[in-house]
Amino acid sequence: MATEQNLSEKELLRQETYGRSFSGLPLKAFLWGEGSTPLLFLGSLEGQKASADFLMYFAKELCKGLSHGKFLCKTNPAFIFSTKKLFFLPNPNPEASLLRENDLDDTHPLYRRLEGLIRNIPPEKRGFNLRGVAVEKNFNYRFGKSAQKIPDFSENPGTFPESEPETKALGHLLRSLSPRAVLHFKVGGSCLLPPVPRNSTLEHLLLRQTPFLPLADTPAGSLEGWLAEELSCAVVRIPLSSEESPEKSFQKLLPFLASVLTL
Known part of the structure; x- marks a missing residue:
């Protein structure tokens, strides 16, 4: 910089x-x-x-x-x-950024785990992390996890609010800053x-x-x-x-x- x-x-x-x-x-x-x-x-x-x-x-x-x-x-x-x-x-x-830009090493074990579903999702809808959770839907506001397997990761809210490292870290920062x-x-x-x-x-x-x-x-x-x-x-x-x-x-x-x- x-x-x-x-x-x-x-x-x-x-x-x-x-x-x-x-x-x-x-x-x-x-x-x-x-x-x-x-x-x-x-x-x-x-x-x-x-x-x-x-x-x-x-x-x-x-x-x-x-x-x-x-x-x-x-x-x-x-x-x-x-x-x-x-x-x-x-x-x-940042993981969603890599997925959007097709810039993730395809030998990465986490990529191989998601590879089949990633192929069917256009880059502009790849707003999830490498666990397959839509980070923007993972906060404690009218939260309700899906009762069935979600085929589209862009709609997967995760298992509970702030279940993901990204949302947990952001939530902690926001609470401390107010x-x-x-x-x-x-x-x-x-x-x-x-x-x-x-x-x-x-x-x-x-x-x-x-x-x-x-x-x-x-x-x-x-x-x-x-x-x-x-x-x-x-x-x-x-x-x-x-x-x-x-x-x-x-x-x-x-x-x-x-x-x-x-x-």
């Missing part, structure tokens, strides 16, 4: 490993800021490359903005750095907005992100539903386009991101 010449070491992105995937791949978080208000920016739980690329671009722009003294619609990056603690998790499901807000970036779909505290500044801000789905339509096992119910956390799923570059998506979301960071 490029280092800005006039930034101190503490002002750069700091990388930490908050857990391991089912096959032992590191689950990476990038931290920025030393304030008391935690905000978490999460990439797709389905391992989508576009959301990971966008979040890394966004995180690097923060460092660049602090170095140059301006960032996000003329907001003061030094103020953001001193008041917020930002956590970027670009790829919380973030002010979680922004979950995902390619496609509508903006998903579970309830946030009534009449709050954040509520009015998130409500401007339309169209959105009410909590009643939040899928079973979803991170958004679990966060809203268990942690009473403001959370929004923000759709990205796979056809857009990270730079273009960033420019489109710039006013919204600036508003979130200066709350």
Whole structure:
């Protein structure tokens, strides 16, 4: 990662490993800021490359903005750095990324275990880990495991909530952080907005992100539903386009991101 010449070491992105995937791949978080208000920016739980690329671009722009003294619609990056603690998790499901890109060594014993079913699932639906569990459906929100064998791993919620190393590690991190807000970036779909505290500044801000789905339509096992119910956390799923570059998506979301960071 490029280092800005006039930034101190503490002002750069700091990388930490908050857990391991089912096959032992590191689950990476990038931290920025030393304030008391935690905000978490999460990439797709389905391992989508576009959301990971966008979040890394966004995180690097923060460092660049602090170095140059301006960032996000003329907001003061030094103020953001001193008041917020930002956590970027670009790829919380790295095994799905490998499966989507057909980039997993086909001699890997876990790959051979899934090989027959993988062939019948298009890459864009390979949002599961190497145990065959759909990570995005593995949280304790209206959870109900399937009573029968599920032929499509993209619909398999697992045997119990947070049964997977990926969701267990993410759940532990979120409980310990108790973030002010979680922004979950995902390619496609509508903006998903579970309830946030009534009449709050954040509520009015998130409500401007339309169209959105009410909590009643939040899928079973979803991170958004679990966060809203268990942690009473403001959370929004923000759709990205796979056809857009990270730079273009960033420019489109710039006013919204600036508003979130200066709350």
